Amino acid sequence: MNFQLRKIFTAALVCTSIAMFAAPASAAGDASAGENIFRKCAGCHKIGDNAKNATGPVLQGVVGRQAGTFPGFRYGKDMVAAGEAGLVWNEENLAEYLADPRAFLRAFLNDDHARAKMPFKLRDEQQRMDVAAYLATLQ
Numbered sequence: 378m379n380f381q382l383r384k385i386f387t388a389a390l391v392c393t394s395i396a397m398f399a400a401p402a403s404a405a406g407d408a409s410a411g412e413n414i415f416r417k418c419a420g421c422h423k424i425g426d427n428a429k430n431a432t433g434p435v436l437q438g439v440v441g442r443q444a445g446t447f448p449g450f451r452y453g454k455d456m457v458a459a460g461e462a463g464l465v466w467n468e469e470n471l472a473e474y475l476a477d478p479r480a481f482l483r484a485f486l487n488d489d490h491a492r493a494k495m496p497f498k499l500r501d502e503q504q505r506m507d508v509a510a511y512l513a514t515l516q
């Protein structure tokens with residue numbers, strides 16, 4: 378390889394590595410890491426095409442779904458109200474909900490008395506984004 382070509386090649390390589398380093402910071406979450414984190418949820422939430430509601434509603438297809446609408450699940454009234462007020466789950470708001478379901482519903486509904494039926498918080502931000510990315514793959 379002549380010198381000029383080598384310079385171009387090196388520049389291209391450097392650009393690729395920068396892009397590779399930049400990616401995890403801008404991308405929301407890592408779905409494969411999220412699959413492991415989902416074990417924390419699986420005691421209450423089932424996934425799969427024929428999944429049944431348990432302590433929590435089925436989470437298959439939850440990303441893109443209006444909050445509080447999986448058939449047959451008895452949601453809290455404030456979750457139903459949030460869905461009726463326009464809450465549709467996406468990776469960002471789902472990750473935020475997991476940090477503190479009650480605080481999330483109170484802020485969304487602008488109601489200091491709103492209650493959440495989900496008695497679970499996921500404190501680690503990266504884990505929240507990862508599990509949200511995993512749920513987005515379950516369509």
Ligand code: HEC
Pocket residue numbers: 414415417418419420421422432433434436439443444445446447451452453454455456466471475492493494495496497499508
């Ligand atoms: C101890 C049981 C329990 C655990 C553990 C739990 N959840 Fe929940 N989850 C619930 C219940 C109950 C609801 C219904 C909330 C309501 O009606 O206010 C719910 C609701 C949800 C919803 C809203 C679904 C919808 O149809 O609108 C999402 C999203 C969710 N949970 C995600 C998770 C994830 C992700 C985890 C794990 C990181 C998790 N949950 C862990 C019990 C649980």
